[in-house]
Amino acid sequence: MATEPLATTALGDAAARQLANATKTVPQMASITPRWLVHCLQWVPVEAGIYRRNRVRDDSSVTVDCSARDERGLPETFVDYDEHPREYLLSAVHTVLDVHTRVSDLYSSPYSQIGEQLRLTIETIKERQESELINNAEYGLLSNVAPSMRIPTRKGAPTPDDLDELITRVWKEPAFFLAHPAAIAAFGRECTFRGVPPPTATLFGSPFLTWRGLPLVPSNKVPVVDGKTSIILLRTGEAKQGVVGLYQPNLPGEQSMGLSVRFMGINKKAIASYLVSLYCSLAVLTDDALGVLHDVAVDRYHDYD
Numbered sequence: 001m002a003t004e005p006l007a008t009t010a011l012g013d014a015a016a017r018q019l020a021n022a023t024k025t026v027p028q029m030a031s032i033t034p035r036w037l038v039h040c041l042q043w044v045p046v047e048a049g050i051y052r053r054n055r056v057r058d059d060s061s062v063t064v065d066c067s068a069r070d071e072r073g074l075p076e077t078f079v080d081y082d083e084h085p086r087e088y089l090l091s092a093v094h095t096v097l098d099v100h101t102r103v104s105d106l107y108s109s110p111y112s113q114i115g116e117q118l119r120l121t122i123e124t125i126k127e128r129q130e131s132e133l134i135n136n137a138e139y140g141l142l143s144n145v146a147p148s149m150r151i152p153t154r155k156g157a158p159t160p161d162d163l164d165e166l167i168t169r170v171w172k173e174p175a176f177f178l179a180h181p182a183a184i185a186a187f188g189r190e191c192t193f194r195g196v197p198p199p200t201a202t203l204f205g206s207p208f209l210t211w212r213g214l215p216l217v218p219s220n221k222v223p224v225v226d227g228k229t230s231i232i233l234l235r236t237g238e239a240k241q242g243v244v245g246l247y248q249p250n251l252p253g254e255q256s257m258g259l260s261v262r263f264m265g266i267n268k269k270a271i272a273s274y275l276v277s278l279y280c281s282l283a284v285l286t287d288d289a290l291g292v293l294h295d296v297a298v299d300r301y302h303d304y305d
Contacts, residue, residue: 042237045249051088067164090279100223131221146287156297158187178220178232231293242289250281
């Protein structure tokens with residue numbers, strides 16, 4: 001037997017919401033990450049889009065003498081330069097953002113449609129920038145590690161011994177490790193299993209695991225393939241002959257370092273277009289500024305008694 005609906009004695013929620021203003025968020029995008037690598041690098045302006053890395057051809061040919069208490073002749077020497085230094089050309093990440101003027105005119109309160117469209121587009125471009133800094137076949141970190149600076153793990157999982165071995169390769173003032181979050185978690189498990197849990201340090205307002213005082217900086221752009229990945233260790237800065245980021249300064253429509261937004265006009269369909277461009281690259285000044293631990297397994301777990 002059907003029941004009759006109860007008679008309402010007060011205004012209901014559905015009708016009341018028609019007079020209420022909803023508090024709205026800006027558009028959220030799960031792919032946005034902190035992009036710590038960009039923050040941790042030293043960035044060098046490249047005014048003409050070309051960065052030439054000069055090196056000494058053969059530093060062993062430079063001779064010196066420890067002065068003795070006699071009149072022997074002093075050695076004569078000079079430092080020869082590489083006649084064909086490597087040149088880095090800035091790489092470009094481009095896209096054209098289209099926004100219908102009707103949409104931006106009518107639906108821009110409380111948030112600007114153009115502003116939010118540009119914000120999310122720029123976030124996507126910056127995510128691609130970090131990926132290229134790590135994986136680009138020409139200038140990315142993983143493609144520019146010297147053979148002598150590549151070492152495998154001993155047993156697959158990243159152990160304290162493995163990271164210590166990596167530090168012996170990049171021992172001249174190393175700055176930080178860079179690894180996928182899964183690799184950092186795997187290292188944490190190995191440390192805990194051995195009874196030496198890694199300490200933490202606060203950088204940029206966030207906690208980081210550390211080893212031997214060096215932070216393990218996470219980036220989901222370091223590839224993980226079939227349960228294996230790499231852990232990178234680098235020294236940074238021109239003064240330390242390390243790894244440096246490169247960018248183009250003074251761009252038309254510059255919004256931030258190497259990033260510009262330029263209005264391209266409105267077409268006959270009333271669609272406004274904006275060119276969003278980011279110019280960057282990366283240079284490894286000396287071979288011993290960059291090392292990598294490869295064949296890092298991230299799927300090993302322990303049973304704790």
